[in-house]
Amino acid sequence: MAEAAKTEAQNEERRPNVQYDVRPAALSRWRRMQVAVIGWVVYAALRILGPTLRIELLGWQHVDRIHAAGRQFIWSFWHRGSICAAWVGRHKGIVVMNSTNFDGQWTRRAVERLGFGTAQGSSTRGGLRGLVEMARYLEQGHDVAFTIDGPRGPRYVAKRGSVMLSKATGAAILCFHVALRRAYVFRRTWDLTQFPHPFSQAAVFIAPPIVVAPKAGEVEQASSLRQVQAALDDLRRQGEEWVSRGSKAENGK
Secondary structure (H helix, E strand, C coil): CHHHHHHHHHHHHHCCCCCCCCCCCCCCHHHHHHHHHHHHHHHHHHHHHHHHCEEEEECCHHHHHHHHCCCCEEEEECHHHHHHHHHHCCCCCCEEEECCCHHHHHHHHHHHHCCCEEEECCCCCCHHHHHHHHHHHHHCCCCEEEECCCCCCCCCCCCCHHHHHHHHHCCEEEEEEEEECCEEECCCCCCCCEEECCCCEEEEEECCCECCCCCCCHHHHHHHHHHHHHHHHHHHHHHHHHHHHHHHHHHCC
């Protein structure tokens, strides 16, 4: 019994801290096959549908202003808009934090084919390791991105990752929201993922930057997180109003 306890203690010491553990989730052979297939299908679908989308960018001056100053930024957006956001941000060298679970593994395959970099980690596993990787990419001149309510929700509740990264690097947080006039909604998913219909109108709403001071304490960081939450809530409201106006215009024809 003592020997078994000693062995278990040694094993525990060798296990990485959960916030630094970025090992891919163990998957069955069937699930690994699904990762490969889904990754290709999502990528191919975006390559076919993406060029048909009519995309309007609202607030892009914030992006230009930050880049003109020679600085990088931290994109923050709701998980629900990931698919359309992947098309908008393709081939710009953006690095996204990517979870190591099943969904994260097929997502990684799809987005890397679209020219994104990935840093493995999430709020539930490998988060601190992922933040270190993203800070390194920011120093190298890359912008980075978070699905800020991922990987499992709650939907529309911002988590601390972007605030922590802004504090550590000085990079500005840019919140944005993707609205689609016509989309298929995966209603069994926690985030109600949207997949755009061909030739749908889309709008990307971008808020002014938020910067967290390097010496910000817990109170200041909590205040910054509330600013991020409020900005994303306001962008979502604007997006819903934009979709509603489009529906009324179509019904009025």
